[in-house]
Amino acid sequence: MLVMISGLRAESLENEGAERVVITLQNTLIQAMQQGQEIGYSGRLKLLTPVIEQTHDLAAIIRSVLGTHWAKLDSDQQQAITRVFQANSIATYADRFNQYDGEQFKIIEQTQLPRGRMLVRSQLIRSDGSPVNFDYVMHEAGGSWRIINIVVDGVSDLALKRAEYSAVLQKDGVTALIDMLEQKTSRIEQNQQ
Structure with missing residues (x-):
């Protein structure tokens, strides 16, 4: 009986950990929105960067997005695509979460998924x-x-990126994909000035 109870307690803590990660991200996004105009794009970038690096597995995301293409890249290409993907992901957050109008996040539920994964459902409630x-x-x-x-x-962000990036890779190769991501990040930065 004690083993069963301690097993349930450990599972409960795991679930709470996943939810805590989402709450950390969402609280920081609200903070970025609330301070958005005051701190500007560079301030939002500075605020969001460590939190996104802590809450997202950006290296795993880009590997998943590229699928079979990933194994065909050499280590320098893998590092380059990971670096520009990370920069673009963070820039996109800083661009999109830029002003506050009373929005609030709320957690709806958590669900255990196959392969040890977790789904945390939430909503952004607009004003x-x-x-x-x-x-x-x-x-x-x-x-x-x-x-x-x-x-x-x-709409899955992973599926959207997989379709977009795969088309570029198949047509023009990894250098073109790296260039595309760098250009997207540059456009975000230019639009914020």
Whole structure:
């Protein structure tokens, strides 16, 4: 009986860990929105960078997005694509979460998924009361839960990126994909000035 209870307690703590990661991200996004105009793009970038690096497994995300293409890259190409993907991901967050109008996040539920993954369902409640659904697919990496996919109102970010990046890779190769991501990040930075 004691073994069963301690097993349940450990599972409960694991679940709480996944939820805590999402709450950390969402609280920081709200903070970035609230301070958005005051601290500007560079301030939002500085605020969000360590939190996104801590809450997302960006290296696993880019490997998953590239699928079979990943194994065909040499280590320098893998490092380069990971670096520009990380920079673009963080820049995109800093760009999109830039002003506050009373929005609030709330956690809806957690669900255990196959292969030891966890789904944390949440909503962003807009100021008019309308919700945007954010579902976070998470896995454990390095002893902590990390986000590996975000599904917004039923649309998988991973699937969108996989389709877009695969088309560029097949047509023009990895150098073109790296250039595309660098250009996207540069455009975000230029639009913020």
